[in-house]
Structures are given as structure tokens and as C-alpha cells.
Amino acid sequence: MDQNQVVSETKKKLAVVTVHLQEELKKLRTGRAHPSMLEGVMVEVYGQTMPLKAAAGITAPEAQLLQISPFDPNNLEAITAAIRDNQALGMNPADDGRVIRVQIPPLTTETRTSMVKVLGQKVEEAFVAARQIRRDELKKAETAEKSKQISRDELARTEKQVDDMLASQKNEIEAMSSAKEKEILTL
Numbered sequence: 001m002d003q004n005q006v007v008s009e010t011k012k013k014l015a016v017v018t019v020h021l022q023e024e025l026k027k028l029r030t031g032r033a034h035p036s037m038l039e040g041v042m043v044e045v046y047g048q049t050m051p052l053k054a055a056a057g058i059t060a061p062e063a064q065l066l067q068i069s070p071f072d073p074n075n076l077e078a079i080t081a082a083i084r085d086n087q088a089l090g091m092n093p094a095d096d097g098r099v100i101r102v103q104i105p106p107l108t109t110e111t112r113t114s115m116v117k118v119l120g121q122k123v124e125e126a127f128v129a130a131r132q133i134r135r136d137e138l139k140k141a142e143t144a145e146k147s148k149q150i151s152r153d154e155l156a157r158t159e160k161q162v163d164d165m166l167a168s169q170k171n172e173i174e175a176m177s178s179a180k181e182k183e184i185l186t187l
Contacts, residue, residue: 003154006141007161013133014169021126021173025180028115028122033060033104037089038068043082045075055079056100068093068100076100107184115184123177127170134166 026036035058043055052058056070056079068083070076076095083093083102093102107115138159145155 002144003141003150003158003161006137006144006158007165009140010133010137010162010165013137014130014165017126017129017133018169018172020129021122021176024122025119025176028119028180028184032063033066033102035060035066037104038066038083038102041082041086041089043075043079045072045078052079052082064104064106066102066104068102069098070100073098112184116181119177119180119184123173126173130166130169130173134162137162 026034027039035053038052038058041052042049043052045055052068055072055075056068059067059069061067068079070079076097080093080095080100083089083091083100091102091104093100095101141150141155141158141162144150145152150158
């Protein structure tokens, strides 16, 4: 294990944390309808459970409306039931025999405040994960230094590089967070 391995491993793992946070932020509801709001919905079709996006096309033709077009019209009822039964969404779909429409109610001030709290929790989880990665990778570097694979100077350089990466990732996460918070709070 050398200094470059630790740095490259840290960079890869921190990138994974950032991508995961971006995916989580997409799921947070803002005032506008977005197809990713239904990302976690699983549908029972053809005797197996699959993600909704594998059974239907999802669009947002209006700011407060989601439209789900099943690939097979026979799955219409199963998709409607899956959306309705998902308590986390709290949505009430309506179908006309061809497509399913889900009206997205406007967010109240109370709902927006709770969304910002959820946002804060997700950001904190990302920070915790990043600090854990830092801790683990620096432990590997310290072990390599103790076993004389790297010098003390290389250990210090590695610590500085890892800390710099963590600081830049923290800034990136804070920027994403503040942009999402502004999006949630915008009426």
C-alpha cells in the first residue's frame, strides 16, 4: 500500500458518497412534479416485483402532475395500487383506462420545513460517511507507515491530500444542499 493508492481509494469512495447524496436529493419532493419522485415504487407485474420505471413510462407534463403510461395496459391496476399503497409518497393516482395521472398537491410551509429537515439529515449522513472514509483510509496509511511501506513524510502528505479532498467534497455537498434547500423553499 503506497500513498497514491490511499489517495485514489479515498477519491473513489468520496465520489460514491457524493453520487449517493445526489440520488437521495432527487427523491426529495420540491414544489414541482418530477418523475424521480416515483423512483422507489415497486410494482407486482407478470408474477414478479420490478421498479415502476421498468413497467411504465413516467413524465411530468405539468408542474403539478405526473403521468404514468404503462407499457402493457393490463398492468394499469397493479401500478395504480403500487403508487397508492406506498405510504411514503402519500399520493392518490387516478387512471382513465390508458394512463395514470397523479396530481401533486402544492407543498405547505410546514411540509417545506419538514423537507428541509430531511435534507439536513441526508447531508449529515453524507458528511458522516465521508469522515468514516477519511478515518479508514488514514488508518491504512498509518499501518503502511508502521510496517515501513511508506515514510513518515509520505504519511503526512497523504493526510494533507485526504483532508484537502474531504474539504472540497464538503464544499460541494454544502453547495448541493443549499441549492436544494432554495428549491424546496421557493414557492
